[in-house]
Amino acid sequence: MNAPLHRLAEVAADPDAYVVAWKQSHPGRKVAGVLPMNFPEELLHAAGFLPVVIQENRDPDSDGRVILAEFYCGYTRNLADQAAKGKLDIYDTYFVADHCVQLLGAADVMRFKAPGTPIYFGQFIASMSEESTARKVRNEMEHIVGEVERGAGTPIDRERLAESIRLYNTDRRLLRMIFDARREGRIHLSGAQMQDLVKSSMVMDKAEHVALLEQLLTEGIAAGGSQARVKLHLSGHFCHAPKQELLDLIEDCGAMIVDDDLYHGRRYITTDVREDLDPIEALSTWYFDRNVNVPCPTRVQHDADWDTYLSNAVSESGADGVIVLMAKFCEPHMLLYPELRKMMDERDTPYLLIETEHEGLPMETIRTRIEALVERISRKATVAAAL
Amino acid sequence: MHTMGVDLGSTTAKAVIVDGTGAIVAHRVVQMGAVSRRGVTAAIEDVLRESGVERGDLGVVIATGYGRRLVPDATRTFTEITCHARGVAAMSPGTSLVIDIGGQDSKAIRIDSLGLVDDFAMNDRCASGTGRFFDVLARALECRLEDLDDLALAGSDDLEVSSMCATFAETEIISLLAEGSVPADIAASVHRAVAARTLGLVAQVGRANPVVMTGGVAHSRAAVHFLAKALGTEVSVPREPQITGAYGAALLGLESLQGETTVIGHAVEREHRHTGQLANGHDCTTCSLGQAKYQPIDVELWTASVAADRRP
CATH class of the missing domain: 3.30.420.40 (ATPase, nucleotide binding domain)
Structure with missing residues (x-):
């Protein structure tokens, strides 16, 4: 593994260590913990914070296990556990801009367990096609700007915000270059390595991340993997990273991940903030554009839906099948899944649903299911070629 | 070769x-x-x-x-999913749905005419409805596993059995016994509940006919009977379902x-057609399914057969 990849993997594996080290090397600066998935981090960056999307950790839930009900998703229960164990004390403040009930439950636990740490809320409207939506989003963005300024104790300089937007756009553009190259088979990085690229972006200082990506692209990435492998698209997981052993397992079963719509994947990097608009207006527009580029089941939009997006993405990448990674008890995903399934049945795309949890995935059973999907696709292709 | x-x-x-x-x-x-x-x-x-x-x-x-x-x-x-599909397509050409229930897992596999898998579903980590589950049931009812078929087929299946967890089921069975329920009725009701659980897997891949059951549990006349009854269709069992x-x-x-x-x-x-499980209670003398003695049962919905090579 080359040096930039190694460093990005290191940060992705232990975000807390990066945060602690960053604070030591930046005395007087604050770290803002952000909950997924629509908070405009550029605002925090421009206000002088290090914005960090708080990640699920690897520890078994213990102290916080009883705080949230069993039917909360693994990510939110793990956030509660981290809060109960004091693991989130490394953050100076928290910001939330989404209305997922489970995520708000985790935010409540964070507030309860660390009453001295300010937590700021916004709530973007989920109904994207109403006449009033644009105005409401703009108003909410103004509200969030106010909250960030309140947290920072100083107004956000518009020119600095424009610079932050340019920096974040650069990071997203570089990441998209790598994702596009993978989709087109020009490079080969494992699913875990691709996740490292995005996860580290959610944690690191953006300028540092951009520098590492540029170094990685300059040094070059190994050429495409075996074309004989079954090509799969990974779909789902809106808030937290799928476990890397699961990604490794998929590849170990003879598949090659060619594209995804994961939050720790294309969903996070797909949309740039327009640089030709007033920055606040541009961030409001970004909120709409994101849901067009990779639609989210938590949003309702008449002219954009996830199933159509997924169908197009599979066509574009030439994926032979889809693995849907669904966080157990993720209600928006559970509710939309029948639509995805219907679409995949209609286009005769083989698919597999894997329900994930924070602890205790039955890996050998999952291996059998993934291998069966791979065998199903490859045997059908072989027979079709012979007929 | x-x-x-x-x-x-x-x-x-x-x-x-x-x-x-x-x-x-x-x-x-x-x-x-x-x-x-x-x-x-x-x-x-x-x-x-x-x-x-x-x-x-x-x-x-x-x-x-x-x-x-x-x-x-x-x-x-x-995987066993691919292999069961392939094996059943050879043993019983034309099969559309394979239900495989083994010691620890259960699967529903929809296959095409070439024995290629169209879709499949399997249990996650719960041993409900698997061979393990029937072990627990036999122990709780204090009967030998080989006697469970006769017991279940002699009972009435109208008791409510809510828990399908192999661990908790034992507790529930003990509770039913304490209430005075008859062991045969408990055995029948648990089999009915297990069959309903299997229908959940079948629903994931879609119902299709003909149906073949494989795996160790296919040796159980009661399990096959209640599955066929739940499906409302015939269920064929190969001579050696394992x-x-x-x-x-x-x-x-x-x-x-x-x-x-x-x-x-x-x-x-060799071709074999199961002749047991008839309403007149006659045994089948040539296959493992029919070797055990059992009470006459209503088998309107069920026949078991081993399909030989049906190609012309």
Whole structure:
């Protein structure tokens, strides 16, 4: 593994260590913990914070296990556990801009367990096609700007915000270059390595991340993997990273991940903030554009839906099948899944649903299911070629 | 040229050797501990001895089953899902739905006319409705596993059984006994509930006919009866329902040697039609399903058969 990849993997594996080290090397600066998935981090960056999307950790839930009900998703229960164990004390403040009930439950636990740490809320409207939506989003963005300024104790300089937007756009553009190259088979990085690229972006200082990506692209990435492998698209997981052993397992079963719509994947990097608009207006527009580029089941939009997006993405990448990674008890995903399934049945795309949890995935059973999907696709292709 | 398929399941090891036409030369089922290496070695040694084929004369060895990666010297592996589909397509051409229930897991597999998997669903980590579950049931009812069929088929299945967890079911059964429920009724009701659970898997892949049941639980007349009743259709059971995976693996090995990909396969060596389970209570004298004595039952919805090679 080359040096930039190694460093990005290191940060992705232990975000807390990066945060602690960053604070030591930046005395007087604050770290803002952000909950997924629509908070405009550029605002925090421009206000002088290090914005960090708080990640699920690897520890078994213990102290916080009883705080949230069993039917909360693994990510939110793990956030509660981290809060109960004091693991989130490394953050100076928290910001939330989404209305997922489970995520708000985790935010409540964070507030309860660390009453001295300010937590700021916004709530973007989920109904994207109403006449009033644009105005409401703009108003909410103004509200969030106010909250960030309140947290920072100083107004956000518009020119600095424009610079932050340019920096974040650069990071997203570089990441998209790598994702596009993978989709087109020009490079080969494992699913875990691709996740490292995005996860580290959610944690690191953006300028540092951009520098590492540029170094990685300059040094070059190994050429495409075996074309004989079954090509799969990974779909789902809106808030937290799928476990890397699961990604490794998929590849170990003879598949090659060619594209995804994961939050720790294309969903996070797909949309740039327009640089030709007033920055606040541009961030409001970004909120709409994101849901067009990779639609989210938590949003309702008449002219954009996830199933159509997924169908197009599979066509574009030439994926032979889809693995849907669904966080157990993720209600928006559970509710939309029948639509995805219907679409995949209609286009005769083989698919597999894997329900994930924070602890205790039955890996050998999952291996059998993934291998069966791979065998199903490859045997059908072989027979079709012979007929 | 011979090939061998080895199915290392959670509680049994199965080995099948086929000749160059796909006909079964020898097969062996060995009961064992959990995913036992000793069990799989015994199955392989037995089947080699029975067939008279030397290990070195086998073209390929294909491993399948939960422990497929533990099978020594396997040429390659396939999942039991692919192998059951392949094996059933050979044993019973035209089958559309395979329900495989083994010691620790259960699967519904929809297959096409070539034995290719169209869709599948399997239990996650819950042993509900698997062989393990019936072990628990027999223990709680203080009867031998081999007596459970007669007990369940003699009972009325109208008790409410809410828990399908293999662990909690025992508690619930004890509670039903304490309430004074008759063991036969409990056995029947639990079987009905297990069949309903299996229908959940079937619903994931879509109902289709004809239906073939495989795996160790297919030896249970009661399990097959209640499944057929729940499905509202006939359920066929191969003569040796535990070897379909190993047989499919051996056929996949043969395909890999012969370069053929559209072979339906060679069916089992002899035709057999199950004649037991008739309303008059007559036994079947030629298959394992019919060897046990049992009470006459209403089998309107159920027949069991082994399909031989139906090709012209």
